[in-house]
Amino acid sequence: MTFELFIEQLLNGVQFGFMLFLMSAGLTLIFGVMGLINLAHGSFYMVGAFSAAAVATVFGSFWLSLLASLIFASLAGVIVEVLVIRRLYNRDHLDQVLATFALILLFSESVRWIFGAYPLYLDVPDILSGTIQIMGGIYYSKYRLFIIMVGLLLSIFLFFLIGKTNLGVQIRAGQHDREMISALGVDISKLYTFLFGIGAALAGLAGALVGTIQSVEVGMGEPVLILAFVVIVIGGIGSIKGALVASLIVGCVDTMGRFLVPWLLTTITDPSTAMSIGSAIASMLIYILMAIVLIIRPTGLFGKVLT
Amino acid sequence: MFKLINSVIVLSVLVATSAFADGHKLKVGMITTLSGGGSGLGIDVRDGFMLAIKNNKNIEIIIEDDQRKPDIAVQLADKMIQSEKVDVLTGIIWSNLAMAVVPAAVNQGKFYLSPNAGPSALAGKGCHKNYFNVAWQNDNLHEAAGGHANSAGFKKTFILAPNYPAGKDALTGFKRYFKGELAGEIYTKLGQKDYSVEIAQIRASNADSIFFFLPGGMGIGFMKQYAQSGISIPVVGPAFSFDQGILKAVGVAALGVKNTSQWSKDLDNEANKTFVADFRKEFGRLPSLYASQGYDTGKLLISAMEKANVKDADSFRDAIRAADFDSTRGSFKFASNHHPIQDIYVREVIKEGDILTNKIVSIGLKDHSNAYVDQCSM
Numbered sequence: 261m262t263f264e265l266f267i268e269q270l271l272n273g274v275q276f277g278f279m280l281f282l283m284s285a286g287l288t289l290i291f292g293v294m295g296l297i298n299l300a301h302g303s304f305y306m307v308g309a310f311s312a313a314a315v316a317t318v319f320g321s322f323w324l325s326l327l328a329s330l331i332f333a334s335l336a337g338v339i340v341e342v343l344v345i346r347r348l349y350n351r352d353h354l355d356q357v358l359a360t361f362a363l364i365l366l367f368s369e370s371v372r373w374i375f376g377a378y379p380l381y382l383d384v385p386d387i388l389s390g391t392i393q394i395m396g397g398i399y400y401s402k403y404r405l406f407i408i409m410v411g412l413l414l415s416i417f418l419f420f421l422i423g424k425t426n427l428g429v430q431i432r433a434g435q436h437d438r439e440m441i442s443a444l445g446v447d448i449s450k451l452y453t454f455l456f457g458i459g460a461a462l463a464g465l466a467g468a469l470v471g472t473i474q475s476v477e478v479g480m481g482e483p484v485l486i487l488a489f490v491v492i493v494i495g496g497i498g499s500i501k502g503a504l505v506a507s508l509i510v511g512c513v514d515t516m517g518r519f520l521v522p523w524l525l526t527t528i529t530d531p532s533t534a535m536s537i538g539s540a541i542a543s544m545l546i547y548i549l550m551a552i553v554l555i556i557r558p559t560g561l562f563g564k565v566l567t
Numbered sequence: 568m569f570k571l572i573n574s575v576i577v578l579s580v581l582v583a584t585s586a587f588a589d590g591h592k593l594k595v596g597m598i599t600t601l602s603g604g605g606s607g608l609g610i611d612v613r614d615g616f617m618l619a620i621k622n623n624k625n626i627e628i629i630i631e632d633d634q635r636k637p638d639i640a641v642q643l644a645d646k647m648i649q650s651e652k653v654d655v656l657t658g659i660i661w662s663n664l665a666m667a668v669v670p671a672a673v674n675q676g677k678f679y680l681s682p683n684a685g686p687s688a689l690a691g692k693g694c695h696k697n698y699f700n701v702a703w704q705n706d707n708l709h710e711a712a713g714g715h716a717n718s719a720g721f722k723k724t725f726i727l728a729p730n731y732p733a734g735k736d737a738l739t740g741f742k743r744y745f746k747g748e749l750a751g752e753i754y755t756k757l758g759q760k761d762y763s764v765e766i767a768q769i770r771a772s773n774a775d776s777i778f779f780f781l782p783g784g785m786g787i788g789f790m791k792q793y794a795q796s797g798i799s800i801p802v803v804g805p806a807f808s809f810d811q812g813i814l815k816a817v818g819v820a821a822l823g824v825k826n827t828s829q830w831s832k833d834l835d836n837e838a839n840k841t842f843v844a845d846f847r848k849e850f851g852r853l854p855s856l857y858a859s860q861g862y863d864t865g866k867l868l869i870s871a872m873e874k875a876n877v878k879d880a881d882s883f884r885d886a887i888r889a890a891d892f893d894s895t896r897g898s899f900k901f902a903s904n905h906h907p908i909q910d911i912y913v914r915e916v917i918k919e920g921d922i923l924t925n926k927i928v929s930i931g932l933k934d935h936s937n938a939y940v941d942q943c944s945m
Contacts, residue, residue, distance in 0.1 A: 262771055265768070268767040272763035377610050378813075379607065379787055381815055391795075401792075473761075474760040475784040475787035482603075483758065519767075535754050536730060
């Protein structure tokens with residue numbers, strides 16, 4: 261194994277981590293502030309990717325398609341919040357799970373009905389295609405570097421929003437005591453709708469960014485949703501900082517595991533067996549990590565410690 | 568985990584007049600992937616099959632969606648066998664699902680005609696008199712790819728496939744024919760979409776070529792990311808990564824890639840011409856190899872029904888084994904372990920007008936059977 265390969269894999273891990281962050285930021289805020297388990301968050305990811313693909317097909321512009329993913333996903337988020345989610349805040353978690361699961365089915369079938377069952381195509385723009393020399397002999401995909409940049413910028417934006425703005429104060433207050441801040445004259449239902457829209461927009465953007473180098477297809481959101489739940493459990497529910505740290509940890513552990521575990525096993529067995537066992541172990545790593553974190557800190561790395 | 572549970576399609580074609588009541592009527596249960604990742608494959612198989620049996624009043628068919636989940640496939644099979652009382656099962660795309668369903672079904676006296684999955688376990692020691700594969704044994708297309716890699720002069724190939732039965736069969740098949748050395752061998756997760764980790768390893772490996780088997784959406788992700796990686800060594804693969812259903816999503820990155828297939832839309836025989844034209848007319852798109860497999864399965868079934876009644880299992884089995892139908896692949900017959908003996912072609916991805924498609928460039932393996940014939944005793 262060379263140094264160059266190690267650095268490239270580390271970058272891959274960071275890129276994957278930022279993508280997970282875009283997905284889990286919304287999920288953790290919605291759970292933390294509104295106390296709502298939203299299984300349909302993966303559907304916003306899919307809506308973002310499909311609206312980007314549709315706009316890219318019509319207008320041929322990558323940047324316009326990213327914008328479209330933000331707009332359509334947040335629109336879908338706001339509509340869903342007003343029509344369905346709003347009625348669920350005071351229900352127990354089972355009702356929320358059932359209702360949002362129904363939303364997954366509705367979204368998937370509607371998207372299939374509109375776009376068909378075959379994967380769609382999104383193209384990387386010329387300016388971001390190919391590789392760039394980072395240092396020495398290390399070349400890295402421009403597009404993946406772009407995803408890292410977008411993730412970094414959005415994390416800064418979110419930290420600013422939550423930590424420094426009036427709105428952020430309301431969000432944090434809402435996390436602690438919902439009734440008190442509505443008693444203080446904050447329109448809590450508007451705040452929730454807004455927050456839900458932001459969460460959906462971030463998921464949609466993640467869908468469009470990732471769909472560009474993967475495939476845009478029905479059901480693409482659910483595998484990512486599971487990872488996003490792992491992230492928010494590790495990071496501590498409701499904590500943006502926790503979501504960021506946990507995303508990067510999960511991204512790097514998964515990426516490095518897929519590459520290092522089989523490589524380590526080749527020292528004790530033949531390559532074919534090592535690969536086969538190694539890839540099986542690697543895919544379990546993040547769940548093992550989650551179990552360890554839960555044993556040591558049941559509320560996650562940055563979660564409120566229960567008293 | 569959170570995918571569609573209820574997307575169940577039940578299609579009942581017919582239940583006809585009593586005139587045929589004594590004769591060769593039969594009930595088919597199709598379990599295939601119609602939702603979620605990989606649904607394009609199941610839909611193609613279904614559409615091909617339905618086209619083949621169109622207007623046939625003696626076939627009653629029930630179609631259900633397995634969502635690419637083995638547990639759901641098993642439940643559906645139990646339901647079809649016990650309460651629907653089907654005579655013939657078919658439709659499964661994925662080898663891990665086939666391994667979960669087929670042995671139990673054939674042991675209960677049902678026929679199973681596989682339109683796709685052909686795991687080695689069911690071709691060798693686990694073969695069964697009531698199990699027929701109409702597509703290929705899993706290793707076949709990969710064996711042809713191994714042969715092609717030799718003739719293309721590749722000496723050091725990097726190979727990768729998903730970690731499930733068909734992925735293992737793929738790499739085994741490739742290695743059986745490939746004479747060069749391996750630069751690396753990776754099993755990826757089934758359903759994986761991001762291949763940054765694998766591509767970085769390919770870059771570091773000094774390989775002179777890549778062989779990959781990543782069916783459905785997996786292959787789209789790999790090809791697009793590979794095109795972005797700045798690596799420019801040639802790629803070979805089986806047709807599954809370059810079939811009609813996904814070429815549009817892969818885009819020009821696939822142009823010029825050689826891939827191996829038992830079928831191609833430009834195969835020059837009457838059955839195939841009819842099939843391609845009818846399929847386009849019926850569904851408004853070009854057929855894929857999966858659709859051709861579904862179609863051949865339907866035609867095979869009809870040919871057997873014309874000769875024998877399914878209630879008479881022995882003569883019905885003989886009728887299937889005879890494979891007396893016009894295959895879209897031209898010549899087609901069954902080896903003694905009920906897997907096809909057929910030509911495997913090398914195809915190239917080309918552009919026809921605006922549409923990416925494949926054309927045959929040579930015959931990879933002539934009258935190719937499979938490596939497990941000797942292990943099967945039935």
